[in-house]
Amino acid sequence: MNILTFIAKNALRNRRRVILTVSSVAVSCGVLVTLQTLQRELTIPPESEAASLRVIARNKVSIAQPLPARQLGVIERIPGIVAVSPFTYFGGLYAEEKATGFAQFGVDPERFRGIMVEGRVVQGAYDDWVADRNSCMVGADTLDRYKLRVGDHMRFTGTFYPMDLDLRIAAVFQGTVDDRGVFFHHKLLDDAMDNGGAVGTWYMRVESAAVAPQVIAAIDRAFENSSAEVRAETERAFQMSFMSMLGDVKSLTLSVSSVVVFTLMLVTVSTMSMAIRERFRELAVLKALGFRRHELFSFILAESFGLAGAGAVLGIFGTWIFWSTVNLQKLTAGFLVYFEVTPRIMAMAGIVAAVLGIVSAMGPALAVARMSVVDGLKTID
Amino acid sequence: MALPLKYNFRNVVVRWRSSMTTVLGIGAVVAVVIVLRAMARGIEASSGNTGDPRNVLVVRKGSQAESGSLVTREHFRTVQYLDEVARNENGEAVASAEVIVMVTAPRRGGGGEANTLLRGITPRGIELRPQVRLVDGRWFDPGHREVVVSRRLGRRFEGFEVGGTLRAGPTVLSIVGHFDAGGSAFDSEVWLDADEARSIFDREQYSSILVRPRDEAALQSLVNRVENDKQLTLRAEREVDYYAKQTATALPIKIVASLLGGAMSLGAVFAAMNTMYASVASRTREIGTLRVLGFSRRAVVASFLIEGGILAGIGGAVGCLLALPMNGYSAGTLDFQTFAETLFEFRVTPDLMAAGIAFAVSIGVVGSLLPALRAARLPVISALKSL
Numbered sequence: 227m228n229i230l231t232f233i234a235k236n237a238l239r240n241r242r243r244v245i246l247t248v249s250s251v252a253v254s255c256g257v258l259v260t261l262q263t264l265q266r267e268l269t270i271p272p273e274s275e276a277a278s279l280r281v282i283a284r285n286k287v288s289i290a291q292p293l294p295a296r297q298l299g300v301i302e303r304i305p306g307i308v309a310v311s312p313f314t315y316f317g318g319l320y321a322e323e324k325a326t327g328f329a330q331f332g333v334d335p336e337r338f339r340g341i342m343v344e345g346r347v348v349q350g351a352y353d354d355w356v357a358d359r360n361s362c363m364v365g366a367d368t369l370d371r372y373k374l375r376v377g378d379h380m381r382f383t384g385t386f387y388p389m390d391l392d393l394r395i396a397a398v399f400q401g402t403v404d405d406r407g408v409f410f411h412h413k414l415l416d417d418a419m420d421n422g423g424a425v426g427t428w429y430m431r432v433e434s435a436a437v438a439p440q441v442i443a444a445i446d447r448a449f450e451n452s453s454a455e456v457r458a459e460t461e462r463a464f465q466m467s468f469m470s471m472l473g474d475v476k477s478l479t480l481s482v483s484s485v486v487v488f489t490l491m492l493v494t495v496s497t498m499s500m501a502i503r504e505r506f507r508e509l510a511v512l513k514a515l516g517f518r519r520h521e522l523f524s525f526i527l528a529e530s531f532g533l534a535g536a537g538a539v540l541g542i543f544g545t546w547i548f549w550s551t552v553n554l555q556k557l558t559a560g561f562l563v564y565f566e567v568t569p570r571i572m573a574m575a576g577i578v579a580a581v582l583g584i585v586s587a588m589g590p591a592l593a594v595a596r597m598s599v600v601d602g603l604k605t606i607d
Numbered sequence: 608m609a610l611p612l613k614y615n616f617r618n619v620v621v622r623w624r625s626s627m628t629t630v631l632g633i634g635a636v637v638a639v640v641i642v643l644r645a646m647a648r649g650i651e652a653s654s655g656n657t658g659d660p661r662n663v664l665v666v667r668k669g670s671q672a673e674s675g676s677l678v679t680r681e682h683f684r685t686v687q688y689l690d691e692v693a694r695n696e697n698g699e700a701v702a703s704a705e706v707i708v709m710v711t712a713p714r715r716g717g718g719g720e721a722n723t724l725l726r727g728i729t730p731r732g733i734e735l736r737p738q739v740r741l742v743d744g745r746w747f748d749p750g751h752r753e754v755v756v757s758r759r760l761g762r763r764f765e766g767f768e769v770g771g772t773l774r775a776g777p778t779v780l781s782i783v784g785h786f787d788a789g790g791s792a793f794d795s796e797v798w799l800d801a802d803e804a805r806s807i808f809d810r811e812q813y814s815s816i817l818v819r820p821r822d823e824a825a826l827q828s829l830v831n832r833v834e835n836d837k838q839l840t841l842r843a844e845r846e847v848d849y850y851a852k853q854t855a856t857a858l859p860i861k862i863v864a865s866l867l868g869g870a871m872s873l874g875a876v877f878a879a880m881n882t883m884y885a886s887v888a889s890r891t892r893e894i895g896t897l898r899v900l901g902f903s904r905r906a907v908v909a910s911f912l913i914e915g916g917i918l919a920g921i922g923g924a925v926g927c928l929l930a931l932p933m934n935g936y937s938a939g940t941l942d943f944q945t946f947a948e949t950l951f952e953f954r955v956t957p958d959l960m961a962a963g964i965a966f967a968v969s970i971g972v973v974g975s976l977l978p979a980l981r982a983a984r985l986p987v988i989s990a991l992k993s994l
Contacts, residue, residue, distance in 0.1 A: 243881060250877035257870045264863070287776040288722055290674070290709035290946065291808065317675065325855070386675040388667055388840070453809070455776040470719040471948065474938040478646070482639050486871065489635045493878045496628035500885050 251537025295423030309340030318382030510602025534583030637926025703732030727804025744784030879974030895990030911979030919971020
């Protein structure tokens with residue numbers, strides 16, 4: 227029997243306790259990973275290379291305030307802009323839904339071609355969409371979710387606009403960070419609203435990331451002191467500011483996470499001290515046999531570390547598998563989409579568990595180190 | 608015969624070290640669940656106590672929130688002159704056509720920006736909302752670029768003090784007063800003159816109409832009439848009902864609270880089981896003695912369940928104490944219907960705390976079930992012999 231089997235045998239001798247401890251550490255690690263993933267989902271938008279080349283210009287008053295269509299001519303002349311299209315959030319409800327988990331945008335299809343460059347049409351044809359003003363381009367995720375096919379119709383009830391849409395699916399795109407959106411001809415909005423052409427935002431692509439700051443400054447300057455002042459920012463900055471509006475959610479998840487870590491600590495600490503207290507006499511025997519303090523300490527540390535580690539592996543990977551299989555988008559009606567458990571989050575939870583394993587070995591190890599062999603031998607369970 | 612409760616209490620106290628970890632663990636779980644539910648409760652409460660039951664809110668059919676609604680001036684004229692609408696002493700209709708505009712403003716202390724709702728309102732509209740009281744400064748003068756903001760909002764946004772300014776694009780609005788809306792949804796709003804709002808923000812149309820029908824019968828008749836009039840394309844609803852339904856923001860928080868509560872309670876059950884198993888194991892001889900004295904298996908099971916319940920119940924109480932300081936804590940989040948920041952206060956109510964303690968006790972009882980059965984099954988003789 228070598229040292230390792232000795233430690234393993236010791237750890238497993240109360241099998242029930244091992245199972246309970248490992249499971250409670252696993253559950254806590256799972257909760258921790260889930261919370262961190264939730265926080266990431268709510269505060270950090272998905273990153274994409276193409277997004278850093280895109281700029282969104284909105285009304286300085288707020289995103290809900292429209293911009294006049296005549297601004298297009300001015301924006302087009304700003305150097306550094308490759309393509310620009312109106313981009314208007316429709317906010318419709320699909321079919322009979324009470325809450326719709328994907329957005330619909332009115333765009334100029336011809337101009338839009340040069341903006342969403344990372345997406346490719348996987349079914350139908352882009353030109354078919356351009357040619358038919360009552361058609362739309364749909365993200366592959368939405369197509370799959372509602373089991374639709376090219377040629378089917380999608381009906382939307384307007385919540386912001388006093389109009390409904392009935393769109394034929396002409397093309398399906400895939401390959402963007404968010405393959406859910408529905409894009410339709412902005413002309414439908416212009417005709418229905420009869421407001422001389424108002425758009426929600428301007429969506430554009432710039433030549434390179436290097437010119438983006440100049441382009442942004444030029445757009446802001448172009449409409450300064452006009453009746454519709456503009457705030458331009460990169461797509462990523464735009465998404466970040468939207469996420470920051472969630473307000474105090476971030477600090478809340480953070481505090482809940484720390485409570486979870488605290489409970490996790492209590493559980494492992496108490497288990498370890500229970501396990502060691504039971505074995506005080508044996509440890510005294512080991513001491514009497516000539517084992518050094520640091521050897522005893524490493525026995526205890528290895529056991530506690532092993533228990534915490536097993537729980538962590540189970541909890542972290544279990545959670546990872548769970549969230550990758552569950553269709554969260556369907557479950558939360560589109561509120562949570564990706565819920566990607568990143569390696570970084572998993573590593574963080576792993577480190578927390580490891581630190582816990584070490585910390586919970588400290589108390590019992592100190593007690594063992596301090597005990598005199600005689601007192602230890604006298605202890606009864 | 609049942610074992611005396613004192614026996615369980617004393618046991619919990621004697622084994623204070625392991626008791627304490629269980630109590631704190633369960634306390635933390637309960638505190639988290641209570642705080643999350645208090646948050647959802649707060650959001651619901653702010654929309655739940657908004658409005659006057661005598662008022663009717665008219666919005667466009669199909670719109671989900673007032674901010675996404677459009678009401679034409681013709682519609683307003685039609686609604687205003689309906690028979691059901693009450694008149695004041697001057698013979699004017701008690702109806703207010705209002706405009707909702709969203710404005711992005713900087714948060715205090717460099718916390719980024721947030722959206723806030725501007726309500727263009729008329730003197731009638733202010734009379735129709737007795738919940739809203741001016742607490743500082745004065746009301747805006749029609750025809751001036753002046754606004755009155757909620758005092759709570761004033762604490763969250765940069766420059767929102769009386770005498771401060773609010774920038775909306777090229778327009779600068781001076782803040783001339785603070786109002787208090789008693790924790791209702793209006794506490795997340797900025798008010799200004801309706802015509803001024805329409806001219807600044809270039810709005811041809813209104814967003815909504817708030818009217819006071821003559822009496823309850825007139826209210827029903829007004830709602831039906833607007834509903835059935837195909838020309839109007841409007842929807843009329845009691846103001847309080849409209850706001851009571853605006854709780855979509857609380858739903859995801861509730862879901863998170865129950866998921867998190869479920870998962871964490873599972874962990875807590877394992878921890879409680881651990882403690883109780885250890886407690887049974889170290890009391891083997893004691894249990895044998897009890898059996899010899901004539902206590903039945905059932906009494907032993909009941910006793911251990913009660914002990915687990917007491918232990919967890921103390922944990923629940925600790926959880927309540929931990930959650931209690933959050934009561935009244937004011938926070939803001941994005942309203943998913945208006946896309947503007949909505950303010951609310953955490954509400955740790957007695958029923959939430961009672962539910963938290965009940966939740967804790969059930970964790971304790973479930974966690975002690977298996978250990979208790981094990982205790983009851985111990986063969987008496989060998990139990991007595993054990994060290």
